[in-house]
Amino acid sequence: MTSVHVALGTRGYDILIEAGALARAGELLAPIAKGRSMPIVTDANLRPQLDALAASLADAGIASEAIVVPPGEGSKSWTTLAHVTERLLDLGLERSDHVIALGGGVIGDLVGFAASIMKRGCKFVQVPTSLLAQVDSSVGGKTAINTPAGKNLVGAFHQPSFVLIDPLVLETLPPRQLRAGYAEVVKYGLIDDAGFFGWCEAHGASLLDGDIEAREVAIAHSVAAKARIVAEDERETSGRRALLNLGHTFGHALEAETGFSERLLHGEAVAAGMALAFAFSVEEGLCDPADADRVAAHLKAVGLPHDLLSAGVDAPGQRLVDHMRHDKKMEGGTLPFLLARGIGATYLDRTVSLDRVAAFLDRQLVAA
Numbered sequence: 001m002t003s004v005h006v007a008l009g010t011r012g013y014d015i016l017i018e019a020g021a022l023a024r025a026g027e028l029l030a031p032i033a034k035g036r037s038m039p040i041v042t043d044a045n046l047r048p049q050l051d052a053l054a055a056s057l058a059d060a061g062i063a064s065e066a067i068v069v070p071p072g073e074g075s076k077s078w079t080t081l082a083h084v085t086e087r088l089l090d091l092g093l094e095r096s097d098h099v100i101a102l103g104g105g106v107i108g109d110l111v112g113f114a115a116s117i118m119k120r121g122c123k124f125v126q127v128p129t130s131l132l133a134q135v136d137s138s139v140g141g142k143t144a145i146n147t148p149a150g151k152n153l154v155g156a157f158h159q160p161s162f163v164l165i166d167p168l169v170l171e172t173l174p175p176r177q178l179r180a181g182y183a184e185v186v187k188y189g190l191i192d193d194a195g196f197f198g199w200c201e202a203h204g205a206s207l208l209d210g211d212i213e214a215r216e217v218a219i220a221h222s223v224a225a226k227a228r229i230v231a232e233d234e235r236e237t238s239g240r241r242a243l244l245n246l247g248h249t250f251g252h253a254l255e256a257e258t259g260f261s262e263r264l265l266h267g268e269a270v271a272a273g274m275a276l277a278f279a280f281s282v283e284e285g286l287c288d289p290a291d292a293d294r295v296a297a298h299l300k301a302v303g304l305p306h307d308l309l310s311a312g313v314d315a316p317g318q319r320l321v322d323h324m325r326h327d328k329k330m331e332g333g334t335l336p337f338l339l340a341r342g343i344g345a346t347y348l349d350r351t352v353s354l355d356r357v358a359a360f361l362d363r364q365l366v367a368a
């Protein structure tokens with residue numbers, strides 16, 4: 001069992017990582033439920049986890065109603081948000097009540113946003129069930145839905161009250177989803193921790209193969225890294241938290257280009273985006289080509305996209321750059337970019353021209 005605290009003063013909270021924690025959820029959540037019912041929002045793929053959670057809550061005397069939405073990125077939408085908030089109102093949710101987000105990053109982002117606007121802000125608990133959600137999205141309070149204009153464009157910062165991570169629930173996660181989540185694990189190494197990237201090279205394959213110890217190490221390391229960064233820069237104002245966006249400017253453009261669909265999952269887009277950020281850094285004369293090759297080689301070795309073609313995208317650079325203009329880091333018409341001086345040495349560069357990015361992307365396709 002590992003516990004990590006996100007040090008945000010009155011908005012601070014604990015993240016518990018424990019094999020089998022789902023079965024103890026009732027006992028763990030009873031102190032914050034304070035005798036009130038806890039609605040659970042989940043998706044239709046998570047019936048067994050929903051039953052286990054509801055049974056554990058019932059054992060602890062906590063009532064729960066389930067709100068089940070369709071699985072997939074399409075549920076980060078106005079339609080599903082309206083459905084969830086209306087159901088919560090029907091259930092008589094009070095502002096001091098907690099809603100439980102049981103699922104992957106889609107459920108966490110959707111429910112967190114719903115909680116941020118319910119009665120001007122009710123409480124919520126994250127029970128992440130995908131690797132991506134366990135290592136990244138359940139921590140830090142970024143919540144959002146997508147719009148036709150782009151990814152996560154309507155949302156709020158709203159921190160959960162508690163994050164309950166049971167690594168055993170990953171046993172039912174489809175391998176492709178597991179791999180996609182692993183991309184965000186690799187991200188922590190690339191950002192500022194070359195030693196952890198080395199750990200990923202050594203243990204990534206066995207983690208994906210089912211090594212529970214490797215999973216627990218990766219989850220604990222990732223959430224501790226994210227908790228530190230979020231505590232330093234909760235609302236992404238100083239530039240520190242922007243590091244967590246490594247690969248995402250390219251990645252979100254690839255997701256928009258593929259219609260936020262199963263064609264390219266978020267983690268897959270981020271994997272390709274990180275490799276592109278390193279390749280672009282090489283072209284800009286910032287990064288040793290050997291480092292960029294090492295990044296692409298590891299992503300390729302574990303079966304993740306590592307360039308435009310392996311991400312299934314052959315769009316003109318200018319079209320991808322047009323998607324990037326919606327990036328939330330955009331400031332006064334310029335887009336700060338996460339670039340790399342090497343593995344574990346990324347930084348926010350405010351001098352990148354989007355025309356150079358478009359030309360770089362076109363060259364990537366010609367070279368392939």
Ligand SMILES: NC(=O)c1ccc[n+]([C@@H]2O[C@H](COP(=O)([O-])OP(=O)(O)OC[C@H]3O[C@@H](n4cnc5c(N)ncnc54)[C@H](O)[C@@H]3O)[C@@H](O)[C@H]2O)c1
Pocket residue numbers: 043044045046071072073076103104105106107109129130131132133136137138139140141142143152169170171172173174177180181184266267
């Ligand atoms: N808020 C943040 O900080 C943050 C960080 C990273 C990603 N995100 C967002 O997270 C989303 C991606 O999250 P995701 O990759 O978890 O996708 P997801 O929520 O769609 O889950 C992936 C799929 O796996 C299924 N699933 C989840 N857990 C399962 C389990 N234990 N067993 C069987 N099936 C299971 C889901 O039903 C879904 O079909 C994106 O929208 C991304 O933008 C947010």
Ligand SMILES: O=C(O)C(=O)C[C@@H](O)[C@H](O)[C@H](O)COP(=O)(O)O
Pocket residue numbers: 136140142151152184241242244245248328
């Ligand atoms: O927590 C953060 O900060 C991140 O950037 C984590 C990312 O993995 C995540 O995908 C996030 O939702 C992207 O944020 P956005 O601000 O680019 O929408």
Ligand SMILES: [Zn+2]
Pocket residue numbers: 136184248266270
């Ligand atoms: Zn992400």
